[in-house]
Amino acid sequence: MSMRATTIAMMLGSAVLVAAPVWAGHRLQFIWNASASVPMGLYRVEPVDRINVADIAVVMPPEPLAGFLAERGYLPNGVPLLKRVLALGGQTVCRRGTAILVRGLTFGHARERDSRGRPLFVWQGCGVITDGEVFLMNWDAADSFDSRYFGPLPLTSIIGRAVPVWTTDSTSPAPDVSGEADHREP
Template identity: 50%
Template sequence: MTRWSIIAVMLAGTAAVAFGGVATVPVRLIWNSSASVPLGLYTITPVERLTLSDLVAVRAPEPIERFMVARGSIAAGVPLLKHVRALPGQTVCRADSIITVDGAQMGAAFARDRHGRELWNWQGCRKLAEGEVFLMNAASDSFDSRYFGSLPLRSVIGRAIPLWTDEDGDGRFRWRASVH
């Protein structure tokens, strides 16, 4: 080994030790192919406190994931992207097909999916407890809390931030579009 090779290795080692703690957060990327939020690439960032309308990546609890995989909606292990619509202390209701949060209508649920298959149907009102979150997208055919109810907060992986998405569904992808 030459003197310059030894110096280069020593400098690289020193830099690795000095700057090793700077880049400890792994980049988490998700490609969304579901039309319930804009198609495209999202980065997932840690979230300490959720707020209403946050777009989050969620690991579906096993019964929900099994249901979606059996219908061909998602592959096993693929996170869902959903908007936060209610947090602990808020009251969510489903009366027939109408979904409300604290009395404000948020949308409706279908009895069947586009293939004519029955969808889950919960009815009634309940106040979300600590550790629960109600997730619902604006897309009327999104499979979300309007069908499966609230989820445990621990299901949330992180906040989803659009990197390169097709916001208008026209095939024109935009860099860092706003979350709506």
């Protein structure tokens, strides 16, 4: 098979994998991530009965966040986010200046403005993530719009766990937040 035919076959196969669950009326089974927030590529969406720190969560943003994401052009309504889990109930998350810390370790920095120069949410201090909440942050992507700006989200906003099938690159090792809660049931 020629390179062109192989490429076309792969593209059609990917389209079928992504669209088949929609046609069949079933839950989302695969998702293509085109954002640099987590490695770009194809992910299998697994049901989630328990979420762990470092998992890639498939999140349906609740209002008013969903409206804000659409208004800013970050993400259309009805499209889920893929975000890493950084902290769960019982863990303390701090923002000192621009640094985001868990257990005193810096996992990234927040920006004051987005890529278009628009101001982003700013908060300071420390807070304990409550049971029933999750703090999502893609520590490999400095420009990811995540909990470093919008804060923790309800665990119920997680609709699945994303498992890489084929991606363009790899992420950093999982954060070590041992000694604190490392999993929760949504």
